[in-house]
Amino acid sequence: MKTLSFPSLFVLTSFFLGAIQLHVSNAQLNATFYSNTCPNVSAIVQNVIQQALQSDPRIGASLIRLHFHDCFVDGCDASILLDNNGTLRSEKDAAPNTNSARGFDVVDKIKTAVENSCPGIVSCADILALAAESSVSLSGGPSWNVLLGRRDSKTANQAGANTSIPAPFESLSNITAKFTAVGLNINDLVALSGAHTFGRAQCRLFSSRLYNFSGSGNPDPSLNTTYLATLRQICPQNGSTTALANLDFTTPNTFDNNYFSNLQTNQGLLQSDQELFSTPGAATISIVNTFSSNQNAFFQSFAQSMINMGNISPLTGTNGEIRSDCKKVN
Structure with missing residues (x-):
């Protein structure tokens, strides 16, 4: 999961602009x-992901993360998939993505399979949206009707990726501001954070919580002490920064609501996870409690929030293009 301190005026302006764009895009994107x-595009996407999951149980979480990181930077336009060229600075090299965003090879396989069936028709942006839904439903989570009709951008925004994507070590207020800036609310924030019910995170993204939280020389006081000991074994103080820990230590490859139960026992892996429950007085606490006690409520909210996120400023009509290769503009 493009870091931030928006001036309040910018947040307000972005929110209202986002609301207008969301309203327009809802009329333009549709499930058919x-x-x-x-x-057959949905079946093609699902088949490629099903094959990929057999050798890489992480791939579902990686693919949904690509969609998330794409949408938070200038909308859901597949800009995250573009490689560097002479004039374009790739979002892949932005801090939230470099050496961590993955699954690009599977996106390429999906694109090839789709092009073989219906050349020049389906955008890479829509492939990311479809791949996110398949990744969740194939891992035991909900399914939903993905709204489609996005087109692909002809440019990328590396600077935007560095500032707009929520970071795992940010405060809840900062992350809330980033969601607000793209027209998403607190319920969306908690529901979409639930995607951390599967997948992995590198030690570098949370090791400060284990040894030197906020420069204190001590671990994060909101971290369960038994869980802390387990994480220190995975991430020793001078060990590998890229070693992996499960985001959900209970059912790491299954899409369920255990993520929220983990937060209630102070066993959220990332600071941004645990703050949803451990920030005093936060409006997110009651939502965490609801999702922990009612998986169906989480699934319904998650599906709707994925649709909401997929509606962020899409390119439609004659804007953008349908890339023939997701890695480069036509």
Whole structure:
């Protein structure tokens, strides 16, 4: 999961602009966009991901993260997939993505399979949205009707990726501001954070919580002490910064609501996870409690929040293009 301190005026302006764009895009994207031109696109995407999951149980979480990191930078336009060229600075090299964003090879396989079936029809941005849904449903989570009709950007925004994507060591107020800036609310924030019910995170993203939280020389006081000992074994003080820990230590490859139960026992891996429950007086606490006690409520909210996120400022109509290769503009 493009770090921040928005001036309040910018947040306000972005929110209202975002609200206008969201309203417009809802009318433009629809679940049957490819029903005549590429009716099997969902099945094609799901088949490639199903094969990828057999050798890489992390891939589902990696693919949904690509969609998330794409949408938070200038909307869901597949800009995250573009490689560097002479004039374009890739978002892949932005701090939230470099040496951590993955799954690009699977996106390329999906694109090839889709092009073989219906060339020049389906955008890379829509492939990311479909891949996120398949990744969740194939891992035991909810399914939803993905709204489609996005087109692909012809440019990337590396600077935007560095400032707009929520970071795992940010405060809840900063992350809330980033969600607000793209028209998403507190419920969306908690629901979408629930994607951390599967996947992995590198030690470098949370090791400060284990040894030197906020420069205190001590661990994060909100961290369960038994869990702390376990994490220190995975991430010793001078060990590998890229060693991996499960985001959900209970059911690491299954999409369920255990993530929220973990927060209630102070066993959230990332600071941004635990703050949803451990920030005094936060509006997120009651939502965590609801999702922990009612998996169906979480699934319903998650599906709706994924649709909401997928509606962030899409390129439609004659804007953008349908890339033939997701890694480069036509």
